[in-house]
Amino acid sequence: MTCPGLIISAPASGTGKTMVTLGLLSAFRAQGLVVQPFKNGPDYIDPAFHTAASGRKSVNLDTWAMSADRIEGLSGAAHDADLIVAEGSMGLFDGVANTGEAGNGASAELSALTGWPVVLVLDISGQAQSAAAVALGFATMSPDVRLAGVILNKVASPRHEALARAGMDRVGIRVLGALPRRDAIALPERHLGLVQAEEQPRLQQILDDVGAFIAAHVDLDCLRALAGSRIATDQPALPVTPPGNRVALARDAAFSFIYPHLITGWRMAGAEILPFSPLADEVPDDSADVCWLPGGYPELHAGTLATAGRFRKGLRRFAETRPVHGECGGYMAMGAGLVDAQGVQHAMAGLLRLETSFAKRRMHLGYRLARLKSSIPGHATGARLRGHEFHYATILDQPDPPLADVVDANGQAVDETGSRQGLATGTFFHLIVPAS
Structure with missing residues (x-):
């Protein structure tokens, strides 16, 4: 068909x-x-x-x-x-x-x-x-x-x-x-x-x-x-390994960048998605076995995130026993601090020692192929992941151990390797699919 x-x-x-x-x-x-x-x-x-x-x-x-x-x-x-x-x-x-x-x-x-x-x-x-x-x-x-x-x-x-x-x-x-x-x-x-x-x-x-x-x-x-097609629309979607069985997923105006095919794939694999809003000072559901913070626009809401004490404390408590992973904006929100476009420093959750700034914007754009040096939720050490990077943040400090070896589509190494600390991991690239 x-x-x-x-x-x-x-x-x-x-x-x-x-x-x-x-x-x-x-x-x-x-x-x-x-x-x-x-x-x-x-x-x-x-x-x-x-x-x-x-x-x-x-x-x-x-x-x-x-x-x-x-x-x-x-x-x-x-x-x-x-x-x-x-x-x-x-x-x-x-x-x-x-x-x-x-x-x-x-x-x-x-x-x-x-x-x-x-x-x-x-x-x-x-x-x-x-x-x-x-x-x-x-x-x-x-x-x-x-x-x-x-x-x-x-x-x-x-x-x-x-x-x-x-x-x-x-x-x-x-x-x-x-x-x-x-x-x-x-x-x-x-x-x-x-x-x-x-x-x-x-x-x-x-x-x-x-x-x-x-x-x-x-x-x-x-x-x-004039429309036409040669591709069938009755084939089943390929599975996507979920990060956990019960996934606490940050979802609001600051954390909205996650692909529908990932959420659909996770649910097809039996995972339950438990959304929560950091901007509303909510915490990850305590019944979740993993927390995932997608990308978005944390720089536009840095002041609100900095004063969301319940969220920040709850996320740190969650990360003491269960994995927390962030992508791009989620990664920055897991860091120690974020400088907004006006040059104002805002304290973030502090799971990682990452410091980022939007005061001097620099575009980072392109496909990324990563080989994990440490596991992240749903993917083991050594796994190869395909994704992309698109942001204007500058890294001021990234002292934690690198999470992955990352190259662009031409095989050139990039500096945005992600980082890890305990059960907390984060990347600047957004996952699309695991590499074959």
């Missing part, structure tokens, strides 16, 4: 593909269709918007981190859907250098694997017929990727649209829609991307507006007819 799908991509980031994806999800949903969203590559923020627009949990698919079998199993989220709409990452062919062990993570590679045709979103501000040369290059770059057509974005006038359409007609590329310039539906951003969906007070109104905008300017029937 298959479900037809499309990948919404672009020549580069910042061209409007997230807005188009959200609009399509909202517009098709308004027509009564069941639409399953996916996101290519590592990303926490866009999928939350997908979920709000479609009413279904968006799932990340990643050809660098995941095997073809795992991607096919995760595609099973669409087993009861009418249509798949997947959002690409960066530019269509942008990925890492392929080292031979894994894919390169590009949206084009996901399209080739799944058979989902590409809808290319083109920002044509500052050009007209020349946009066709760009589209033609993308259409002919790979014989394994089928371009369904283009959606023209930031169209200045009817004359501008006519000129761009003439260029596309000349090279035989279908125009599926033309979107006039409209800034009113832009979503606010911060340093890791869009401001989180849960922080948008008018989110439903925004999604309704963008859905109506897309429905008015895109040929939805034609676009749906």
